[in-house]
Amino acid sequence: MSITAAMVKELRETTGAGMMDAKKALVENDGNMEAAIDWLRTKGLAKAAKKADRVAAEGLIGVAVAAGKGVAVEINSETDFVAKNADFQALVAGIAGVALEVGQSVEAVKAATLNGKTVEETLNSAIAVIGENMTFRRLEVLEGETVVSYVHNAAAEGMGKIGVLVALSGDAAKAQEIGKQFAMHIAATNPLSLSEATLDPVVVERELAVQTAKALEENASSAKPKPEQVIHNNIIPGRMKKFLAENTLLGQAFVINPDLTVEQAAKEAGVEITGYARVACGEGIEKKEEDFAAEVAKTLQG
Known part of the structure; x- marks a missing residue:
């Protein structure tokens, strides 16, 4: 190739x-x-x-929470200028509100009513008025005894570039208080999963393969190589333990108090994290890079 x-x-x-x-x-x-x-x-x-770090798109994440249910919707626009538009922000808030009532899928929300039209019709009308393509791309729904939300880089109330939902069980007042801190932690650290048990086995296998190859190669080039038994029984398991601690929410050091893991912090507060969702605007969308000079040259040649 x-x-x-x-x-x-x-x-x-x-x-x-x-x-x-x-x-x-x-x-x-x-x-x-x-x-x-x-x-x-x-x-x-x-x-x-993380692949998500290499992609970007404009738009906003809108979040809404009520009665043990939370939703996060991603509405994309072509430019950040539109994301700052009051009409676009009102649209995002409206879709998030509808999603909180009916949302189990993007298609279900699109078919629901907003301002006397379906959400899809309302979105198409906004495209015609604002003059820029927009898409309702994603919906995350989270339910639990208590659901807390947080938006990072807020553009307006309940919307920003990153939206986080956290579900907790236990004392509701404590869950609300520390849940916001956990949501901010998730926005900052972007864990791969809640725990080792929920981590994608393919991700674990891939990491194990990398760490095994790396440890064996380092050992082979070392002036004082260790017995392979030590590599397989100590070094590789140690590196995998570190990987799991750094990439699972419950295993991560809590950003508010790094002396505790998130799981320990939750236990001390008398709550349990039962689930979370983190949605960053533009994840998985490859933005096309325009070569302006080449475009101008092509136009001149034409």
Whole structure:
């Protein structure tokens, strides 16, 4: 596969690796980006990278909570200018409100009524008025004894660039108080799952493969190599334990009090976290990079 400069650039931005290392990683892995990231990590040339960190899109996340139920909706726009528009913000708030009442899926919300029309019709009308394409892309629904919400980089009440919902059981007043702190923690750390039990086995297997290859390679190049038994029984399990602690919500050090894990902090407060949802605007949407100079040159040639 032909390795392009754009691919090398993307890998460098994702991993922080040098240009030649990034190019070699892509060559060694036939252009497969994920495999190239793992190759660089095995060589100790890159940190773990989350795909969501490499993508962006404009728009807002709207959240709404009532009676043990919370929703987060993602409404995308083409530009950040529109995301700051009062009409667009009112639309996001309206869709979040409808989703709280009927939401189990994007399609169900689109078919529900908002301002005398269906949500889909209302969205299409807004596109015609504002003059920019908009999409209702995602919906997260969370239920529990107590559900707390938080928005990061708030543009208006109940909407921002990151929306978080946290479900808790236990004393309602304490759950509300510490739940907001947990939601802020989740916005900052973006855990992969609630606990080890809920973590995708494919993610665990992939990490184990990386850490095993890395540990064996480091040991092979060491001036004083350790017995393989030590590598497999101590070093690799230790690294996996650290990975799980850093990437599962309950295992993470609580940002408000790093001496405690989130699970310990919840226990001390007399509550239990039963679920969460974190929605960041633009996750998974690759923005097309426009080469303005090339576009102008093409126009002139025409």
